Amino acid sequence: MDQSVAIQETLAKGENCTILNDVRESKLIGLVQQNNEHALFIYSHRRMAITGDDVTLDEIIPISYDFSVVEVSSPDELAVVDVCEQYPKEEPKFDWLSKYQRAHAANNSALKKEDERTRGDGLHERYISHFFKVLQTQTAQRVKSEVRDDLIRNSQHILSNKSQMLGMPQFGLRDNLIKCELLKNEDAYTYIKNYSFFLGTYNVNGQSPKESLSPWLSSTATPPDFYLVGFQELDLSKEAFLFNDTPKEPEWMLAVYKGLHPDAKYALVKLVRLVGIMLLFYVKAEHAPHISEVEAEIVGTGVMGRMGNKGAVAIRFQFHNSDICVVNSHLAAHTEEFERRNQDFKDICRRIQFRQDDPTLPPLTIMKHNVVLWLGDLNYRISDLEVDDVKNLIAKKDFEALYNHDQLKRQMDEEVVFVGFTEGEIDFQPTYKYDTGSDQWDTSEKCRVPAWCDRILWRGKNIKQLHYQSHMTLKTSDHKPVSSLLEIGIKVVDEESYKRTFEDIVRHIDRLENDCIPSVSLSQREFHFQDVKFMQHQAKTVTVYNDGQVPCQFEFIPKLDEPSYCKPWLTANPAKGFLAQGDSVDIDLEVFVNRNTAPELNSGQQQLEDILVLHLDRGKDYFISITGNYLPSCFGSSLSTLCLLREPIQDMPPGDHQRAGEILLLQTFSFLQDQVNDPETDKPQEIPKEIWMMVDHLFRCAKKQEDLFQQPGLRSEFEEIRDCLDTGSLDTLPGSNHSVAEALLLFLDALPEPVIPFSFYLQCLDFCSDSSQCRQIISMLPQCHKNVFNYLTAFLQELLKHSTYNRLDVNILAPIFAGLLIRSPTKQDITEKRKVKEFFQHFLVQTPSDRDIHHKLPE
Numbered sequence: 051m052d053q054s055v056a057i058q059e060t061l062a063k064g065e066n067c068t069i070l071n072d073v074r075e076s077k078l079i080g081l082v083q084q085n086n087e088h089a090l091f092i093y094s095h096r097r098m099a100i101t102g103d104d105v106t107l108d109e110i111i112p113i114s115y116d117f118s119v120v121e122v123s124s125p126d127e128l129a130v131v132d133v134c135e136q137y138p139k140e141e142p143k144f145d146w147l148s149k150y151q152r153a154h155a156a157n158n159s160a161l162k163k164e165d166e167r168t169r170g171d172g173l174h175e176r177y178i179s180h181f182f183k184v185l186q187t188q189t190a191q192r193v194k195s196e197v198r199d200d201l202i203r204n205s206q207h208i209l210s211n212k213s214q215m216l217g218m219p220q221f222g223l224r225d226n227l228i229k230c231e232l233l234k235n236e237d238a239y240t241y242i243k244n245y246s247f248f249l250g251t252y253n254v255n256g257q258s259p260k261e262s263l264s265p266w267l268s269s270t271a272t273p274p275d276f277y278l279v280g281f282q283e284l285d286l287s288k289e290a291f292l293f294n295d296t297p298k299e300p301e302w303m304l305a306v307y308k309g310l311h312p313d314a315k316y317a318l319v320k321l322v323r324l325v326g327i328m329l330l331f332y333v334k335a336e337h338a339p340h341i342s343e344v345e346a347e348i349v350g351t352g353v354m355g356r357m358g359n360k361g362a363v364a365i366r367f368q369f370h371n372s373d374i375c376v377v378n379s380h381l382a383a384h385t386e387e388f389e390r391r392n393q394d395f396k397d398i399c400r401r402i403q404f405r406q407d408d409p410t411l412p413p414l415t416i417m418k419h420n421v422v423l424w425l426g427d428l429n430y431r432i433s434d435l436e437v438d439d440v441k442n443l444i445a446k447k448d449f450e451a452l453y454n455h456d457q458l459k460r461q462m463d464e465e466v467v468f469v470g471f472t473e474g475e476i477d478f479q480p481t482y483k484y485d486t487g488s489d490q491w492d493t494s495e496k497c498r499v500p501a502w503c504d505r506i507l508w509r510g511k512n513i514k515q516l517h518y519q520s521h522m523t524l525k526t527s528d529h530k531p532v533s534s535l536l537e538i539g540i541k542v543v544d545e546e547s548y549k550r551t552f553e554d555i556v557r558h559i560d561r562l563e564n565d566c567i568p569s570v571s572l573s574q575r576e577f578h579f580q581d582v583k584f585m586q587h588q589a590k591t592v593t594v595y596n597d598g599q600v601p602c603q604f605e606f607i608p609k610l611d612e613p614s615y616c617k618p619w620l621t622a623n624p625a626k627g628f629l630a631q632g633d634s635v636d637i638d639l640e641v642f643v644n645r646n647t648a649p650e651l652n653s654g655q656q657q658l659e660d661i662l663v664l665h666l667d668r669g670k671d672y673f674i675s676i677t678g679n680y681l682p683s684c685f686g687s688s689l690s691t692l693c694l695l696r697e698p699i700q701d702m703p704p705g706d707h708q709r710a711g712e713i714l715l716l717q718t719f720s721f722l723q724d725q726v727n728d729p730e731t732d733k734p735q736e737i738p739k740e741i742w743m744m745v746d747h748l749f750r751c752a753k754k755q756e757d758l759f760q761q762p763g764l765r766s767e768f769e770e771i772r773d774c775l776d777t778g779s780l781d782t783l784p785g786s787n788h789s790v791a792e793a794l795l796l797f798l799d800a801l802p803e804p805v806i807p808f809s810f811y812l813q814c815l816d817f818c819s820d821s822s823q824c825r826q827i828i829s830m831l832p833q834c835h836k837n838v839f840n841y842l843t844a845f846l847q848e849l850l851k852h853s854t855y856n857r858l859d860v861n862i863l864a865p866i867f868a869g870l871l872i873r874s875p876t877k878q879d880i881t882e883k884r885k886v887k888e889f890f891q892h893f894l895v896q897t898p899s900d901r902d903i904h905h906k907l908p909e
Contacts, residue, residue, distance in 0.1 A: 057082075057093060057105060065146070067091070079325075087142040089114045092148075097762040142530050170867075183544035198890060201886050212722050220715045227601045230628040231555040238631075239547035240371050240514055242539040246335075249506050251378065251425040252531035255486065256286030256326070258301050259526065263309030264811045266531045273314035274535060277332035278365075279306055280378030282427040283527075284326035290859050294325055294358060295880075306330055319688040320365050320854060322346035325358035327426075329378040331365050339780065345404040351382075351394040353762045353866075354795050360762070362398045362426070366419060372805045375419040377402075379426040382762065385499065388457045391429055392763055411622040417470075421510035421538060424471065427529070430458035431501040440500050441491065452480075456502060471507040473516035481530040489522055492754070504532045512539025516744040567604030568669040570629065571595045579678030582658060584648050584685040585796070586769055589640045594664070596629035603628050603667040617660045617714065619647040620676060641678060645800035648686025652699075683776050684740045686800045692738035693834045696779035715900040736837045740775045744794040745845050752787035753848065754855035759866055763789025768796070793872060798870040805839050805871040806831065815882060825892070839871065843893040864891045 057067045057080045067080040078093040090111040133444055250266060267279070304323065310316050316332040319341060323329075327348075333341060344367045350358035362379035379398055382390035403413035416422055432440055432455050443452045453476055455460055461467045480500035483492040492498045508517065516535040561886035573593035582588055596602055605626035606615040616622065623638045641658065643651060650656040658678035665671050682699050684692055692699075752758055767785030771793045774780045783790055796807065806814060810827055817823035828839055846863050853859055865883070868890035874882060 051775075052060055057091065060107065061104065062146070062149070080803055084146045085144070087144060088118055089144065089147060089699075107150060110147055112142070112147060132711075145600070148668050149342055157624050158796065169208045197472060226617045227559055227603065227628070228552075228555055231559070232552065233628065235551055235555070236541065238372065239541055240541040243370075243542045244512075245276065245369075246270075246272075246274040246516070247278065247423070247664060248533065249278040249376075249423055249425050249536065250277070250279045250531060251427065251504050251506060252280070252699055253282040253380075253427040253482075253504060253527060253529040254588060255283050255527040255529065256298075256301070257486070257526050258298060258610055259305035261524060261526060263305050263524070263531075265273070266533060267306065267309035268311045269521065269533060270311065270517075270535055273311035273334070275328070275334050275337060277310060277316065278305075278376045278425070279332075279425060280363075280425045280670045281328045282326060282378075282380040284323070286326065287648045288865070290325050294323075296326070298326075299323060299328065302328070302475075303330065306332075319367070320344055320346055321795070322348060322363045322365055324348040324350060324361055324363050327358070327361060327378060327380050329363045329364050329365055331367075331376070337369070339368050343373075343407055347402045347404055349398055349401045351397050351762070352859045353760060353792055354799060355397065355762070357762075358702055359760065360394065362402065363417065364402050364404075366404045366414065370541050372421060372538075373414075373419040374421045374538075375414075375416050375424070376423045377416060377425070379424070379428065381427070381429045383429050384761075385431040385433065385457075385501075388433075388461065389428060389766075390762065390764055392461060392467050393456075397752055411772070412626055417509075420541070421513065422471075423506075423508050424468070425506045425532075427503050427533075427724040428458060428505045429503050430456065430461070430505070431503070432499055433457055433460075435499070437497060437499045440480075444500060446477075449477055449479070453502075456500075458505065464757070468507055471509045471835055472513075473505060473507045474515040476502060478518075478520040478532075481532055483528045484525075484530065486528050487525050489525065492528070504529055506532060506534040508536060508636050510538075513537070554741055566597070566599035569598035569605065569668045570602065570664075570666065570669075570672070571597045571613070572664075572672055572674070575673065576675045577639055577677070579676070582641055582643060582678050582680045584643050584683040584772060584800075587640060587642050589638050590680075591636050591638055593634055593636050594629065595634040596631055598669075601630045602669060604841075605665050605667070607663050607665045607671075609661070613747055616676075617647075619658070620660055621649070622662060639674075639676065641676075643680060643686075645686060645796075648683065648689075648800055649802035651680045652682045652687050662900050681776070683772060683905075684738065685772060686802065688736075688802055689738060689834045689838055692740060693734040694735070696739075697737065698776055700776045701778060716893065734834065737834065737841050738838070740797065740843070741794075741838060743775065744771075744790055744797065745841065747783045748787065748794070749845060749848065752791065752856075753852045755787045755791075756855070756857055758787065758849070758856050758858060759791050759795065760862065761788045763792040792867050795870060797867070798867075804873040805835055805842070807835060808873070808875045811872065811874055814889045815885045818899050821892040824889055826894075839893075842867070842871070846894055860894050864894060 057078065061067060061082060062617070065082055065084045066083045080091045080093065082089050082091050090113060091107060092109040092111070093105040094108050095404065105131050142709070161760050219457065225430060248267070252266070267277070276580060283303060283875075284302060285288075285298040287296070290296040290298075297323075297872065307318075310332060315335045317335050317338050319331040319333050319338070321328070321330055329346075344365065348358070348361065350361040352359045352361065354418075360380050361381055362377050364375060364377045366373065366375040368374070377398065379394070381394040399416050401418055404415075432452065433444075435452075435455050440452065458473075459470075462469075462471070462473075482501050482503040483498040484490060485493055491500060499891050508515075514537045516537055518532075518534045520532050521529045522530055571594075573591075573595075575592075577590050577592070579588050579590070594604065603626075606622050615625065619641055621640045621642070622636070623640065629635060639662075647656070651658070653806055658676070658680050660676040662674040662676065663671050664674060682702070687699065695702075748755075748758070748797050749882045763786055767789035770784045771790060774783055775793075787791075806828075810831065813827050814824070831839065846867065849856060849858055850860065866886045868886045869878075869883065872886045872889060
């Protein structure tokens with residue numbers, strides 16, 4: 051329902067209102083126009099604003115003729131909502147506002163007292179500051195205005211918008227049941243209408259735009275309805291990698307805007323970026339009112355599963371009655387790393403979750419959408435062919451024979467990744483790798499084998515591909531851009547059919563509610579998770595069957611005095627939902643111990659025990675018991691504890707309680723050991739043997755390894771390394787150099803007390819510019835912490851001696867290790883990150899006092 055109607059009823063004749071935002075705290079902001087003068091009207095409302103009686107005018111802000119209104123949803127995202135460019139010769143007088151100001155002044159005092167009592171001082175100022183910026187400098191804003199055109203408003207949704215149809219608060223507690231039935235009967239009130247979607251992907255290799263993108267973006271005969279344009283490697287600088295900040299974003303954004311089809315007017319709906327992975331979403335202006343529920347998410351799959359040099363960005367939205375999700379990903383590189391690419395894909399699908407407008411509904415995963423569009427530099431290569439053989443097949447345009455050696459085709463045929471996805475026929479030559487600025491294949495020393503790295507796939511019904519092609523005329527990068535034009539059948543609501551269906555459902559639910567209460571049965575009520583390990587998922591399934599006579603709404607609820615429905619190492623997916631009569635749902639109960647939960651499980655302060663409470667709306671509660679045993683790990687144990695353990699941590703005496711008690715005793719003893727030197731006790735190791743094993747492996751095998759600490763390893767190899775360290779089953783570590791390097795980073799990240807303890811953090815910030823003071827701080831660390839710090843810095847100094855081969859430098863290593871060795875007890879801001887990096891850089895330049903790495907081995 052368009053709430054601008056309610057505000058319009060409060061205005062005089064000749065005054066027109068456009069809703070700019072309907073946001074939290076029950077506020078509406080309207081841009082009101084009278085001739086060439088404008089003002090912001092701020093209203094409050096206690097329910098859906100239907101008539102003028104439902105809103106109360108709180109404040110009026112007159113706006114001069116030179117202004118722009120900008121919506122800011124986050125510090126990194128700027129979206130122009132409306133731009134008013136009226137230029138009267140005289141400054142506006144705002145005489146027409148006097149009638150509102152007099153009425154407002156009469157009760158302003160009472161309203162102000164009530165407002166201060168309930169919300170504190172300065173609500174309006176904070177509110178406006180958060181959601182709007184009035185920019186007085188027209189020149190600077192005009193650039194953004196030109197780039198973003200008449201960008202999409204935070205539109206009020208018409209009846210055909212599903213969230214508007216189903217989200218009316220007057221339906222109360224029955225609303226979710228009505229939604230469930232409406233979705234089941236969707237075919238009764240919708241029809242299919244085709245729209246064109248232009249999908250484009252381009253790895254720009256860190257370059258700035260040097261040529262028009264029109265040959266790529268305007269390659270269709272008619273203007274498409276939608277543009278979804280993805281970039282990878284937007285910026286390869288270390289600043290972008292570490293701080294997610296780049297000047298390349300506006301450069302490429304402007305290039306895209308200029309390259310859009312000239313025969314239509316487009317609005318920017320959303321921009322999302324993770325380091326160099328960026329996705330832009332444009333739509334024809336006439337379709338903007340039918341777009342809703344726009345959400346964006348990012349996930350890094352680089353080193354430690356978090357760094358954003360690899361990963362994905364995604365946008366989901368609803369168009370008419372169809373849910374659409376678009377993913378732009380950059381997966382792991384190198385021909386032999388196809389398993390890592392498979393893992394990246396699965397991680398992206400698992401970790402990207404979109405919140406829904408309805409807080410009673412669980413987050414949406416990628417695959418829960420009607421249509422999924424996936425594009426990007428997927429990095430799958432050509433296997434089992436020499437470079438000359440590949441080039442010969444390309445010269446003969448025998449793409450079918452070449453495609454049989456494509457890694458992505460093989461993995462899809464084996465149903466390892468992209469199950470249910472479709473890719474159109476590839477009848478263009480590989481898009482990677484070219485000499486920059488030319489159409490010549492890679493002539494560098496590495497002489498990369500050509501490959502179709504850049505791909506576009508889709509999943510869903512009523513989708514037809516009209517073209518799939520590369521664009522050879524663009525030569526900015528070592529990749530060529532790729533585009534696909536899809537015709538997608540969108541579900542559109544027939545208003546009359548919807549009304550009839552809705553009324554039938556409401557009458558049916560009325561009858562059911564009067565007859566029965568909800569009831570379910572559970573397939574199992576007790577679950578035991580055996581031998582849970584650090585960072586290794588375990589999952590079990592409970593099936594919930596609606597054996598009652600009415601649809602039901604279920605949700606896991608917190609127990610008394612507990613903040614969440616479960617312990618932090620446990621999740622239930624979905625945690626809430628709806629069941630029609632006779633339907634069932636499989637709920638995955640997942641146990642995952644990470645760096646946050648491992649320390650207390652290692653020490654025995656927590657056990658794998660919990661009880662879940664499954665609550666039915668208007669029904670009873672059901673209880674599910676969760677138990678398990680956790681295998682202690684060096685990951686998540688303290689340095690002092692590990693220095694006291696001469697045997698692997700899992701070689702302690704059997705029995706969970708005895709083992710946990712001994713670890714806890716060791717932690718207590720390690721504290722006393724720092725205070726008192728008892729000659730009768732065994733002397734602790736200088737450093738934990740686990741750190742020595744990982745560093746020694748890297749020192750012997752990986753000093754010349756390219757991209758060390760920047761390229762992630764395989765999860766399966768990390769699990770083997772973890773088990774080796776925890777059990778002592780092998781004398782040498784398994785896995786690749788990259789997997790061992792990532793294991794070392796994960797180990798440091800999981801320490802409950804970092805190498806430089808939290809108590810020294812502020813001193814590190816204060817003296818980050820003074821090398822001698824920094825070294826003085828290190829000299830005051832507890833002995834085992836100081837030993838580990840010196841050992842690691844000596845190793846990193848050794849790596850830097852081989853930078854010709856491994857391509858490492860201080861600017862790469864300092865921020866990676868500084869963020870792990872010097873952690874803040876609270877969230878770091880960018881300034882703190884830079885200071886921590888500066889502190890650690892002092893120790894990567896070897897001084898005469900630094901001892902050789904071989905003198906730092908544990909006894």
